[in-house]
Amino acid sequence: MVMVINNLHNKGCSPATSTNYSFKDNDNQIWVTRSGIDKSIIRVDDFITISSEGKSIGEYKDLRPSAESIIHCVLYEMFPETKFILHSHGIFPVLISSRVYPEFRIQGYELQKGFPHHQTHQTESIIPVFCNNQDMEYFKKELMERKRQLNNNCFIIEKHGIYAWGNTLLDAKKHLETLEYLCQCEFLNSK
Amino acid sequence: MVMVINNLHNKGCSPATSTNYSFKDNDNQIWVTRSGIDKSIIRVDDFITISSEGKSIGEYKDLRPSAESIIHCVLYEMFPETKFILHSHGIFPVLISSRVYPEFRIQGYELQKGFPHHQTHQTESIIPVFCNNQDMEYFKKELMERKRQLNNNCFIIEKHGIYAWGNTLLDAKKHLETLEYLCQCEFLNSK
Amino acid sequence: MVMVINNLHNKGCSPATSTNYSFKDNDNQIWVTRSGIDKSIIRVDDFITISSEGKSIGEYKDLRPSAESIIHCVLYEMFPETKFILHSHGIFPVLISSRVYPEFRIQGYELQKGFPHHQTHQTESIIPVFCNNQDMEYFKKELMERKRQLNNNCFIIEKHGIYAWGNTLLDAKKHLETLEYLCQCEFLNSK
Amino acid sequence: MVMVINNLHNKGCSPATSTNYSFKDNDNQIWVTRSGIDKSIIRVDDFITISSEGKSIGEYKDLRPSAESIIHCVLYEMFPETKFILHSHGIFPVLISSRVYPEFRIQGYELQKGFPHHQTHQTESIIPVFCNNQDMEYFKKELMERKRQLNNNCFIIEKHGIYAWGNTLLDAKKHLETLEYLCQCEFLNSK
Numbered sequence A, B, C, D: 001m002v003m004v005i006n007n008l009h010n011k012g013c014s015p016a017t018s019t020n021y022s023f024k025d026n027d028n029q030i031w032v033t034r035s036g037i038d039k040s041i042i043r044v045d046d047f048i049t050i051s052s053e054g055k056s057i058g059e060y061k062d063l064r065p066s067a068e069s070i071i072h073c074v075l076y077e078m079f080p081e082t083k084f085i086l087h088s089h090g091i092f093p094v095l096i097s098s099r100v101y102p103e104f105r106i107q108g109y110e111l112q113k114g115f116p117h118h119q120t121h122q123t124e125s126i127i128p129v130f131c132n133n134q135d136m137e138y139f140k141k142e143l144m145e146r147k148r149q150l151n152n153n154c155f156i157i158e159k160h161g162i163y164a165w166g167n168t169l170l171d172a173k174k175h176l177e178t179l180e181y182l183c184q185c186e187f188l189n190s191k
Helices: A002-010 A069-078 A091-100 A110-114 A136-145 A147-152 A169-190 B002-010 B069-078 B091-100 B110-114 B136-145 B169-190 C002-010 C069-078 C091-100 C110-114 C136-145 C147-152 C169-190 D002-010 D069-078 D091-100 D110-114 D136-145 D147-152 D169-190
Strands: A021-024 A030-033 A047-050 A084-088 A103-106 A125-130 A154-157 A161-166 B021-024 B030-033 B047-050 B084-088 B103-106 B125-130 B154-157 B161-166 C021-024 C030-033 C047-050 C084-088 C103-106 C125-130 C154-157 C161-166 D021-024 D030-033 D047-050 D084-088 D103-106 D125-130 D154-157 D161-166
Touching: A002 A084, A002 A169, A021 A047, A021 A069, A030 A069, A047 A069, A069 A084, A069 A136, A069 A161, A084 A169, A091 A103, A091 A154, A091 A161, A091 A169, A091 C169, A103 A169, A110 A169, A125 A136, A125 A147, A136 A147, A147 A154, A154 A169, A161 A169, A169 B091, B002 B084, B002 B169, B021 B047, B021 B069, B030 B069, B047 B069, B069 B084, B069 B136, B069 B161, B084 B169, B091 B103, B091 B154, B091 B161, B091 B169, B103 B169, B110 B169, B125 B136, B154 B169, B161 B169, B169 D091, C002 C084, C002 C169, C021 C047, C021 C069, C030 C069, C047 C069, C069 C084, C069 C136, C069 C161, C084 C169, C091 C103, C091 C154, C091 C161, C091 C169, C091 D169, C103 C169, C110 C169, C125 C136, C125 C147, C136 C147, C147 C154, C154 C169, C161 C169, D002 D084, D002 D169, D021 D047, D021 D069, D030 D069, D047 D069, D069 D084, D069 D136, D069 D161, D084 D169, D091 D103, D091 D154, D091 D161, D091 D169, D103 D169, D110 D169, D125 D136, D125 D147, D136 D147, D147 D154, D154 D169, D161 D169
Parallel strands: A125 A154, B125 B154, C125 C154, D125 D154
Antiparallel strands: A021 A030, A021 A084, A030 A047, A084 A161, A103 A125, A154 A161, B021 B030, B021 B084, B030 B047, B084 B161, B103 B125, B154 B161, C021 C030, C021 C084, C030 C047, C084 C161, C103 C125, C154 C161, D021 D030, D021 D084, D030 D047, D084 D161, D103 D125, D154 D161
16 A cells, blocks of 8 residues: 555655545554655554544554544445545646536546446546535535445545545555546646 | 556556557467556466457456457457557547547657658658447457558547557557657647 | 655756755754756765855865855744755746746645645645846845745745755655645646 | 666657667767667667768678767767767657747746856747758758857757757756756747
8 A cells, every 4th residue: 555655646646745545454443644744755654543533543542643534434434345545636636626616527538437337438427526625524414415426436625636445455546546537638628 | 568568557558457458479379468457566467368359268268358359359360460569548649539530640740750661750640540439349340441541550549548559569669659649749739 | 865856856856957955964054965966866975064155165165065055044044943945946836937926826725734834725825936036145135025925934936946945854845845736736727 | 878868768758769869989989879779678789889971880880870870970070079969859849849940049047057158047048940851961051050059059850859968978968958848848838
């Protein structure tokens, strides 16, 4: 997972100390990156255990988890099969987010097949775009209300970035790369 | 070949688990990448043998080859000297494909010499652009009908990507890089 | 630090032999890169000691420090906690600088939190843009007069590049990446 | 030198088997890359000796040097101090070349100091743009007639690429990076 994060950083998807990542272990314990880590030097040790309310627990209880941990917790609760969640600040989702709010609709690209359940590029994909709200309760509520739109295993936060998840690390990475690529296509095409 | 594929992935040409690659061995057996492999971690073992109809055979008969294997088979049949076929989802061919359908015409660039038989940049290069059809029989028919336009050893599929081939791996890579570069030039110039 | 500089060079932030970097050691001695070094091959040995007026001193007194050393000295004097200063020629700050002179204002991006003291993306960030003056006394005067606007630990020089600093190397890198990213967003958005 | 070429290839400056490179050894013998080499795998052995008329000589007389070897020879003759010549197909000089023909004028950028003799960014830099002529005699004549405009140690060939040179490899690299960067700035600014 650290390798995937390093690669995302090298592609400019986690500038400054932004973004966060999590996984669920075999005992269903959630591990999330702690706050403020530069993603070029992140290590396995920078993952800490959190409760289902997003608070650090156990031997890590004095460390601060990512401020957005609650989003991870809600996703794991809504989609029990999910094992990995990735969050990227790649520039194209950020650039296109304001223009397409409250949803990013896309059709006709082969790469849409990178989303789950897409058998053909002719299907329209709809990815929800949420406000960049500081209040984590907002996300909890919005995610649950728009659950049906989360069937592509990803969403966009306006002028912020994207979340993508999967039952395996490679699945989560696939959904993230698919969304980043499609945002780039649509942004460059619309210029 | 694995190194070439890894490099293409690093350049963003094979996001998600997209794209596929093949080669023909000294016994004229075709090997193609199996379906669903992340191209950042592809290994020699991920190539499997297929029949001339694109079905997996021999010890690999239980694995699923790339859904587009039949395109590879048709190309090997049409161009018996071909030994390597590369397929990329690089963003610029995808972006320009809808605008130039059904053919990408280009003239005046030095890099056109990267195509076979081009002695001068003043020659016009014509690269066919096909629909992104799910029906592989469509490609079989179109490829044979437009064989004359395949003399640059490459073609584009609309909003999907490109195919490029050659008698050696380096030749195939050369044709792929040439087409990607020219699509980027024309797309950026047209904005 | 050498690793950070190499990475910046690989991202195109220090083309030719441009840009310069400094740090302050535990004895408050300033070390700055000497003039004319290609940043792809910079080594620890290419840092030399300078006086608070930006002249090379000690065993390095015969070597020429970066022409902009005085900017580093002024910053260390104005912000005594600062230990690291990075200077980049990344293309997006250069491209946007003329359009936004004399200040780059930005609001609504999550990544603004990469700046110090930003609790929310709704705050407006103001980054000063200075003229690209050859006269170092100009910078000394401007920096002191606009000190209040330097609270994001960075500034832009028109058609030249950016300076960013911090109490640790990672902090300085964070401020630099934040500003580069926001300049890219605003430039691409404005096209 | 091989490392510099590999890096240029990785940045997309030598797609397909394009571009060529040369140096002059201590005996004033010119060595140039032979024709058709993929620059991702170029080795020291791929440099061959040529006569001052651009023909391969000595033990290499059966190998074909780059078709543009005569350009290298003319430059070495015009500028006897020159030891290294680099040729790039970077996309921004290619994109801007048609718009600015017959010369690329630039002013106000700090990075112009990457050119020789530039003390200030306020000086206007003028870089000649030549036609992409297949006839090498054209270049011989043009280069000599516009010698005064070659004082920045580089020139552009329309829709083809750039040449840059220097008395050391790092100087040649510096002039190349400076021109690539300035072409990118002006192209993106003009969109």
